[in-house]
Amino acid sequence: MFDSEAAGCIEAMASAVRAESAAIGARLKAVARLYAQRCRDYEGRQHWAGDIFDAVAAEVSAAQNISRARAGVQVRMAVSLFERLPRVAEVFAAGDIDYRALRIIIARTDNVDDEVIGSLDEALAERVGRWNRLSHNALRDRIDKWVAMVDPAGERVPPEVADQRYLDIDPHPTAAGMALIGGALHAMDAAALQARITAIAATVCDEDPRTTAQRRADACGAIGRWETSLACQCPDTQCPNRSVRDGAAQIVLHLLAEQSTLTSSSTAPGYLPGFGVQPAETVRSAARGAKLTPVRLPATAPEPGYRASAPLTDFLRWRDLTCRWPGCDAPVARCDLDHTQPWPVGLTHPSGLKHYCRAHHLIKTFYTGPLGWTDHQRPDGTIIVTAPTGHTYTTDATGGLLFPTLARPTAPLTTTSSGAEPTASPHRGAMMPKRRTTRDQDRRARIDRERRHRLDINAEHERQHQAWLAATYQPPPF
Known part of the structure; x- marks a missing residue:
């Protein structure tokens, strides 16, 4: 008599695994389709510092609320999978292999020549379903064996x-x-x-x-x-x-905390950039002998110039803490201060300033128009970002969430009294920083370099083998 309840658990487990692979396959297929669409929409931007890949990664990170790095991994995987390994993609979508196996397959076949990748794709699709149980190293070796048979120069170099x-x-x-x-x-x-x-x-x-x-x-x-x-x-x-005993240099660390935490009247934690929330006792220990500087709340009136003053910059850094793009958590130390409305129409004031990392700053600035991005800022620092597809994403200031005083609404701003925002120049893209080589050219150069290295390794192995044969060969007696 079989245990029907346990059997149901096993069946549900197996079904969930297949459904998980199918869902990831559908997600990667959507990413690949989006990339193909944007290649048509943004033709000619391959040399932009914020190129088509970055533009698609920005849409993916916002839609899935993940970091730009994780979004970039998905874009690379999706493009490689559906452009080079469509039969393996079908096996994955059917649930015969899991995400771990898929990542290994894509990585180990990246150097295979485009002329033979189709035959390798067919060969792997027939077999990888039986390899899913293998360990990482065993699966890698099986794939490398087939790569070596189809394209000896395509085997990845350690x-x-x-x-x-x-x-x-x-x-x-x-x-x-x-x-x-x-x-x-x-x-x-x-x-x-x-x-x-x-x-x-x-x-x-x-x-x-x-x-x-x-x-x-x-x-x-x-x-x-x-x-x-x-x-x-x-x-x-x-x-x-x-x-x-002190050395020759002084190191400056910035730690944000409430005054009540320092006076021990509160157990509210502090915040150390790069390392997150710190317990109150850690804050008080660090504060002993340290220089304490209050974060000044901004003035009501906007500042006259383009660049924010030091006190305003300090406030905005603590209010934001990270890049304000949906899903991005790049620290403000690696971010630019962005006017939500271009200056001088957009004023230099906390209600119209926030931080974007350099990549997202370029996307916001240069991917404009009907297929571009727009953003809106509320007085409390909340950002509403609208994607080229019309989808909207809201981000709150991390510092404001941790320390509500920093999220108090500042004066609402619209534009200066001088008029409406000017129309973007049709030649705006000329100001985008350029790459010397495109991302595809960089990838091709890396693959060519690794393929030459692999051929040299194979030739050396063959030379050593022939030398061994010559040294051990014994002619037959006559």
């Missing part, structure tokens, strides 16, 4: 390890006030950093209550502040190691 060095510092996913650090460095650089951390961690006395691991972690903060020692936390008030 990246140089040294070229993959990086250092990431990110907010801790679960612990507010903490961060995670990881990366890959040159061995000599890592050795120097290791020695520096060890030396600083050893500047406290033996009674310091922290573990060695904790002192090493704290030493990283000392390095960031250009300090050459840690402040000992032992109970001896006369300990000579209680003071910190």
